[in-house]
Amino acid sequence: MKGKNILIVWPEFAETYWSFKKALRYIRKLSSLPPIGALTVGAMLEKEGCKNIRLADLNVRPLGEEEIKWADYVLISSMAVQRKSVDEVIALCKKVGTKIIAGGPLFTSDHESFLGVVDHMVLNEAEITLPMFLADLEKGNPQPVYTSTEFADMTESPVPLWNLVNWKHYASAGVQISRGCPHLCDFCDVTKLFGRAPRVKTITQVIAELDAIVSSGYKGAIFIVDDNFIGPNNKFLKEEMLPALITWQESVGHSMPFYTQSTIKLARDPELMELMFNAGIIMIFTGIETPEEDTLKACRKTQNTKRDLIADINTIQRAGIQVQSGFILGFDTDDPETIFDNMTDFIMQSGIVTAMVGLLNAPFMTELWERLKRENRILGKMTGDNVDGSTNIIPIMDIKVLRAGYQRVVSQIYSPKNYYRRIRTFLTEYKTPKVRPKFDWQHFLAFFRAWWHLGIADKGLFYYWHLLIWTIIRKPKLFPLAVHLAITGDHFRSIVRRINKNIATT
Numbered sequence: 001m002k003g004k005n006i007l008i009v010w011p012e013f014a015e016t017y018w019s020f021k022k023a024l025r026y027i028r029k030l031s032s033l034p035p036i037g038a039l040t041v042g043a044m045l046e047k048e049g050c051k052n053i054r055l056a057d058l059n060v061r062p063l064g065e066e067e068i069k070w071a072d073y074v075l076i077s078s079m080a081v082q083r084k085s086v087d088e089v090i091a092l093c094k095k096v097g098t099k100i101i102a103g104g105p106l107f108t109s110d111h112e113s114f115l116g117v118v119d120h121m122v123l124n125e126a127e128i129t130l131p132m133f134l135a136d137l138e139k140g141n142p143q144p145v146y147t148s149t150e151f152a153d154m155t156e157s158p159v160p161l162w163n164l165v166n167w168k169h170y171a172s173a174g175v176q177i178s179r180g181c182p183h184l185c186d187f188c189d190v191t192k193l194f195g196r197a198p199r200v201k202t203i204t205q206v207i208a209e210l211d212a213i214v215s216s217g218y219k220g221a222i223f224i225v226d227d228n229f230i231g232p233n234n235k236f237l238k239e240e241m242l243p244a245l246i247t248w249q250e251s252v253g254h255s256m257p258f259y260t261q262s263t264i265k266l267a268r269d270p271e272l273m274e275l276m277f278n279a280g281i282i283m284i285f286t287g288i289e290t291p292e293e294d295t296l297k298a299c300r301k302t303q304n305t306k307r308d309l310i311a312d313i314n315t316i317q318r319a320g321i322q323v324q325s326g327f328i329l330g331f332d333t334d335d336p337e338t339i340f341d342n343m344t345d346f347i348m349q350s351g352i353v354t355a356m357v358g359l360l361n362a363p364f365m366t367e368l369w370e371r372l373k374r375e376n377r378i379l380g381k382m383t384g385d386n387v388d389g390s391t392n393i394i395p396i397m398d399i400k401v402l403r404a405g406y407q408r409v410v411s412q413i414y415s416p417k418n419y420y421r422r423i424r425t426f427l428t429e430y431k432t433p434k435v436r437p438k439f440d441w442q443h444f445l446a447f448f449r450a451w452w453h454l455g456i457a458d459k460g461l462f463y464y465w466h467l468l469i470w471t472i473i474r475k476p477k478l479f480p481l482a483v484h485l486a487i488t489g490d491h492f493r494s495i496v497r498r499i500n501k502n503i504a505t506t
């Protein structure tokens with residue numbers, strides 16, 4: 001790779017629940033996050049002596065033929081949900097004749113589809129497979145596919161090449177502290193992809209990554225993209241990682257909030273929540289999946305059983321950590337008579353504003369996939385977007401009933417009346433965080449854009465103004481958060497419209 005020109009391509013996303021495309025327009029951003037995985041691979045190649053490395057994130061700018069001609073290799077990183085754009089990039093590379101090296105979740109979970117199309121697929125974790133590929137390349141004998149069943153040593157992972165990122169287009173930055181999750185939920189592929197024993201970076205590495213983000217010109221929220229932030233042992237988190245994050249947060253004037261992913265078990269550890277709050281972790285995403293105890297047991301989400309889930313969520317909110325969550329419909333044990341109302345009621349009561357509800361899908365390699373395969377209930381590949389109303393399985397519940405119930409749940413929870421009510425439920429519980437991003441003029445302008453779109457042009461305008469007045473009176477410090485959540489509601493309603501359209505055309 002010495003002296004080569006490398007073009008890293010991050011293909012365009014479809015419109016999804018987490019793309020936040022509509023909401024990002026309010027703050028004049030084009031994407032949530034730059035590609036951490038691809039930039040990590042970029043850093044590995046820089047160490048190998050590549051001459052020039054460029055990033056083409058197709059979510060923020062177009063890609064031209066000239067650039068592909070310039071490159072000796074085009075590196076594509078992708079999730080399944082970027083597939084359409086991946087195919088376009090591959091076609092362009094073929095036309096120009098530039099070699100492709102591909103990696104990341106799409107290729108790792110479905111490399112057969114690209115055999116003979118992509119020159120080299122370097123799968124699983126690049127810390128292990130990239131050196132294998134580079135060694136063969138050096139010998140002049142690179143293979144089409146590199147895989148590994150080993151898990152990488154995270155302490156060997158380099159700082160991503162943040163200096164390639166034009167931050168003005170992104171709403172967040174990201175850092176990964178650990179990989180892996182100890183739990184065995186049957187529908188989740190994380191343990192298959194990253195193992196059960198969480199692997200952790202060193203404190204020095206994490207702080208170096210955070211400093212690199214700041215010195216590349218970014219200020220704002222940072223997503224700690226760990227599969228389960230509280231997966232690594234508590235002693236390490238409490239005595240080493242969180243104190244280091246607290247000190248770092250002080251060094252940036254408490255202005256760079258973190259958000260992450262965690263199991264609901266967090267609710268039982270007040271000390272851990274307090275440390276997270278002090279470090280500026282103001283939000284977690286947690287998988288609630290379903291309010292039904294029997295279903296939780298059946299899908300082996302045992303960490304969510306034998307607890308009062310709403311009380312747990314409120315405990316975390318009161319500790320100053322917002323809870324976002326994922327929910328699934330279509331489990332074998334779902335009762336069509338009760339599940340839809342139970343889920344709607346649960347979401348409304350919990351004050352979970354960002355509630356991602358999807359139909360059950362079986363990712364390749366999971367326990368669920370294995371079981372349904374044996375039962376001849378796998379229909380094919382997943383679309384990669386679990387909130388588009390599609391499923392790759394044959395559910396026990398009649399599919400028409402399931403889809404109609406799904407539409408009912410998402411339409412109800414995202415109706416302006418219920419959505420704004422849920423924001424009030426949440427804000428009532430939420431402790432005001434002490435770490436907040438600096439209020440810049442884009443946020444200021446976003447308020448005026450929201451004033452027009454949500455406060456005048458939207459049919460939910462009454463609920464919008466009611467929320468704002470309520471917040472000014474009851475929780476004035478949380479006013480910017482109330483406006484932010486109102487804006488994300490506009491995006492969620494567009495996703496509900498898309499779900500309804502997709503289901504109507506299936």
Ligand code: B12
Pocket residue numbers: 013014015016017018019032033034035036037038040041075076077078079080081101102103104105106109122123124125126127130174176189190194225226227384385386387
């Ligand atoms: C952060 C994250 C996000 C972020 C965005 C990421 C981004 N940069 O834009 C957000 C929250 C926006 C997101 C959204 C979604 N996500 Co997501 N996300 C993750 C998460 C938690 C971490 C990814 C990460 O940054 N890891 C850190 C880096 C260092 O690791 P990495 O990306 O895996 O890269 C390593 C290797 O893959 C490899 N590699 C990566 N690229 C390349 C390229 C080359 C050339 C090579 C050689 C190697 C290589 O080397 C890297 C170092 O080891 C993963 C789970 C996970 N643990 O990976 C899910 C995950 C990637 N997401 C997933 C999904 C399904 C989604 C959504 C579709 C969910 C939804 N329904 O909306 C959306 C779609 C995104 C959108 N914008 O529309 C799936 C993807 C499954 C698949 N097969 O495609 C994952 C794997 C979670 C899961 N288990 O289901 N996501």
